[in-house]
Amino acid sequence: MLARLSTLFVPAFVTVSTFVCLPAFAHVESVTLKDSTLIVDTNTYDFSVSAVADNSFAITLLTDENGEAYDNLPSMALVNQGEFSPTLEETSTEVSLSIGKSSVVIDKDSHALSYFYDGELRVAERNGLTASAEKVSLSLALDESEMLYGGGQRVLGMDRRGHTMPLYNKAHYGYTTSSNQMYFGLSAVMSSKHYSVLFDNTASGELDMGNTNPDELRFSAEGGRASYIVVLGESLKDTATSTVAVTGKQPLVPRWLFGNFASRFGYKSQQEVADVVSAFNAQDIPLDAVVLDLYWFGKDVKGHMGNLNWDKEAFPNPEKMISSLKQQDIKTVLITEPFILTTSSQWESAVANNALAQKDDGSPYTFDFYFGNTGLVDVFSDEGQQWFWQYYKKLAAQGVAGWWGDLGEPEVHPDDSIHLWHSKKINGQVLHNGYGHQWAKMVYSNLRELQPDTRPFVLMRSGFLGSQRFGMVPWTGDVSRSWGGLKPQVELALQMSVFGLAYTHSDLGGFAGGEAFDPELYTRWLQFGAFSPVFRPHAQDAIAPEPVFHDDPVKSIAREFIKLRYAMLPYNYSLAFENALHGTPLMRPLAFDYSQKTWFENAQSYMWGDALLVSVVTEPNQSSWDVKLPEGVWFDFFSDTRFEGGNVVQYPLQDNTFPVWVKAGSFMPMSEELARTEDYNPAELTVHYWADNSVSHASYTLYEDDGVSPDSVKYGLYTAMTFTAEHAEQLRLHIDSAGSYMGMPQRRKLTMVVHGQDTRPTQVQVNGASSGFTWDEKGKTLSLAISCDYQQSVEIKIM
Missing domain, CATH: 3.20.20.80 (Glycosidases)
Structure with missing residues (x-):
């Protein structure tokens, strides 16, 4: 971490002059902090540094290469999250803006920016952010060890380092195992060093991920907004969720x-x-x-696009059909x-x-x-x-x-x-x-x-x-x-x-x-x-x-x-x-939870939520499918066969089998016999748990609401049902609920199914009272029916 010679208390609006204390060659002339944005006045490009979330900064040029005010377009990437209160520090050689565990350090001589997380350098500018009337570019330094996600839809392999790709969304009809340009590109990179860089520019351009210069990450665009965002995180997963916090979370989708x-x-x-x-x-x-x-809207492929109305010969009564x-x-x-x-x-x-x-x-x-x-x-x-x-409004009225x-x-x-x-x-x-x-x-x-x-x-x-x-x-x-x-x-x-x-x-x-x-x-x-x-x-x-x-x-x-x-x-x-x-x-990605060195480049398998590892069969005529499992214990989702992780497993294939594993210590709620998602009844659930001696503690949260309200998250109109497991001399399961929503049932029927037990339990207790249960000797599963108030806590002991 660069030395800190002084720490300044900074009120909501303060200007820190550097004319007197800096030597003649210094390029930063003054910095001004107002609310969450630092304005940096230099002898070349002036720019702002804004704290846009904890551990996240947005850098925007204010002047171009000629010192003229740069006419930036509004940001499309950033979501307005309100104001933050970063801390400003200054020494004779640098200025630092900090928020959360992160700091951006501005060298006063070169006005280059470096980004630190918890005192550790994560990424630094190489040639920085520059702009002219025709071109905007951003240059950052790469170290030789880091791997990179980025660019959005491309077929290049998970580690995209060493590739140059167009930043121009373009259809690629009939693509297969290679594509450098597709429908939905992203001007963004996420590093195995736990940072992401978002180039906040919608113009036609290029992303060079260490191809031309192995130690340089470079974005360029034909004009447009001169701005980029850096997000720093504790881990790869934390970096991903923090990046989404900056660009905006997806609203809750309809259950259907x-x-x-x-x-x-x-x-x-x-x-x-x-x-x-x-x-x-x-x-x-x-x-x-x-x-x-x-x-x-038309009987032929060509000639009708833009009609935006029903072809009444083919669809004579669309309202009736929709109804x-x-x-x-x-x-x-x-x-x-x-x-x-x-x-x-x-x-x-x-x-x-x-x-x-x-x-x-x-x-x-x-x-x-x-x-x-x-x-x-x-x-x-x-x-x-x-x-x-x-x-759209007319069609919506039709249903x-x-x-x-x-x-x-x-x-x-x-x-x-x-x-x-x-x-x-x-x-x-x-x-x-x-x-x-x-x-x-x-x-x-x-x-x-x-x-x-x-x-x-x-x-x-x-x-x-x-x-x-x-x-x-x-x-x-x-x-x-x-x-x-x-x-x-x-x-x-x-x-x-x-x-x-x-x-x-x-x-x-x-x-x-x-x-x-x-x-x-x-x-x-x-x-x-x-x-x-x-x-x-x-x-x-x-x-x-x-x-x-x-x-x-x-x-x-x-x-x-x-x-x-x-x-x-x-x-x-x-x-x-x-x-x-x-x-x-x-x-x-498996790299979210397991060794990045091993799993960062893996695109054969993925986690579906926290519980399921899925490996897609992508070759014909296979009698088995080789899958490397991460460390830990895993169960075949369909047969309950137990596997030790850290090994390559040859999964036996038939037409109706598919390689899916459950991580030991996982809960999975399920609902049977649905012909429509509208048939879902939250008052009747089967909850599976895969027990193993290797997992001493496990937890899972099931979320429920009415399935349709757009404000469930905003106003907290949902229940969070928490399942925990403690596995010592005996297995204990706990169920606790919090929250409510309109139309929530008053009572709940639960069927708990416990997998992974070697022998038939001698006794099961529910809230201290002995309870009946069903034991499947062949499948080694225990089933237990529970009826309780919707928000009643339940404790299960399996002995």
């Missing part, structure tokens, strides 16, 4: 998000929708939503795109209302792309938003429950197109990576106002840092329907999740191509989907993505895993609560 979606490209008529739903019902496969692709689905507790989700074709029925309206991106002369900017000649909605301008929103925003990179976005944002004319090149983010913000914010008692569902494939705070549910785009397409899906989801985009998922089964149906590929992808944020098979309709249109054993295996997903609803929904409360991902 964890159901099964019927989706394809696409349902062509009202009758086809009814037939698909009838097939799911008749074949006993749970279903919660139907997703309508572009045929809802019928709603009566079956099935939600309707519609696709929309931001392109308004010149052949569409809304073209003249869009032009008349100044809703489109423009040319320099103010006329609509038109161009050709796959779907026809088109303009692009200006989602940044007030006029564009008002015009676009009117169609549409979910919104799918497609092509939002935008798929085609001329660099010289003009958007009007905050009364400024800004070209498409500068705003490109923020387009999907702004679109999601428009949809989410207006829905919250229009439907204040509803949680919006916003499915989109492109955005920016912080897009999660607008409820965005991203997917990984038009992946190849092949084993090569399946292989990178864990990597893609994990790279997004650590930066807050925790609901990133894939088109299950694959979307693009595929000349013939591959039953094994389809089965393995859907098995993976059961342990993914969203279960949504989706594909071009030459091969049906829905399991109801396939034969056994494919259909029966798919049914089994879909029902398992529904049974896991209370566990999965608690993961959503953890995400909304703390920013914790649902899918988690």
Whole structure:
């Protein structure tokens, strides 16, 4: 840690002059602290350093290379968290701003910034943050040992160090095992040294992660905001959740998000929708939503985009269709795109209302792309938003429950197109990576106002840092329907999740191509989907993505895993609560909890919550699947076979088995026989616990609310049910509840299932009284039924 020669008491507003005490070569001329922001006046670039959260700083240039005031765009990445009270210190050689356990130290001679956590240097500027009229760049130093996540959706391996990648969201149709540029890039890096750097700039640019210079991390952009954010943490997991605290936590999603979606490209008529739903019902496969692709507004793929209204020949009574689905507790989700074709029925309206991106002369900017000649909605301008929103509002009144925003990179976005944002004319090149983010913000914010008692569902494939705070549910785009397409899906989801985009998922089964149906590929992808944020098979309709249109054993295996997903609803929904409360991902890298040296680069396995380790089968015709397990004791989720970690396990494979392990000491609440998520009854739960002598203490929290209120987290309208286990000479389980919500049941029926017991217990006590129980000798499991008040504490002793 650099020496501290003096400590200054700093009131809310103070200026510290350095003209007198600094030698003539000093470059920092004065610093001014106001509230949580330090203004640094130098003889080159002036800049500000703001404490934006505990252990987090935002650095923003105030002047350019010519000393002129730099016209910064508003931040898209940062969420306003209020004011903080950092501590300012100064010596003859440096200025330091501290918050939490972290400090940013400014060298007075070079005005280079270094970042410390608990006295330990984590990262420092190399050439720093610079800006001109044409370019913004940021240069930081890398040491030779650190590994890096970052860049968002790419297929490059988990450690992205040594790569250079474009910062420009762009579709990659039919990708497989390699992709350097995809739908949802992130101008962000997270290091194994427990810091993250967020380049708060939406312009077209580049991210060089030690490729050109092995010891340099470099961001660059073609203009735009000159600002970056550094987040420091105690661990990799702490750094991830602290990063999400800075960019904004995801609002609690609707519970139905964890159901099964019927989706394809696409349902062509009202009758086809009814037939698909009838097939799911008749074949006993749970279903919660139907997703309508572009045929809802036109009979052909080309020529109709921008109609933003029902094709009444194919969908003669959409209100009746939506109402019928709603009566079956099935939600309707519609696709929309931001392109308004010149052949569409809304073209003249869009032009008349100044809703489109423009040319320099103010006329609509038109161009050709796959779907026809088109303009692009200006989602940044007030006029564009008002015009676009009117169609969402009409559809919402008809009962549409979910919104799918497609092509939002935008798929085609001329660099010289003009958007009007905050009364400024800004070209498409500068705003490109923020387009999907702004679109999601428009949809989410207006829905919250229009439907204040509803949680919006916003499915989109492109955005920016912080897009999660607008409820965005991203997917990984038009992946190849092949084993090569399946292989990178864990990597893609994990790279997004650590930066807050925790609901990133894939088109299950694959979307693009595929000349013939591959039953094994389809089965393995859907098995993976059961342990993914969203279960949504989706594909071009030459091969049906829905399991109801396939034969056994494919259909029966798919049914089994879909029902398992529904049974896991209370566990999965608690993961959503953890995400909304703390920013914790649902899918988690093993490096979060185990040795980074061993697990940082691993994308074969991941944790689904704290309890489950999932390893995706990504090769065909395998009789077994080699999986390295972390240290500790693990149980096969399906057979309860016990494994010692720290070894490679050969998991025996059959069509209906899948490599999933439960960490010893884990609790898992489950609910049986659900056909819809609406059927969930929190008053009746089965709670599994995997006991092992190696785990002396374990705990788990189950979160519950009404499943629909958008303010459950904000106002604390939920219950937190805590399960703990103490394993010494005997096993003791404790259940405690806190909190309440409207409609909460008064009593609860619990079935406790304890796995991992070697022999039949001699006695079980519940709150001191002897209790009956059931013992399964073959499975070595104990089952115990308990009826109690909803918030009654329960103690179980197993002897």
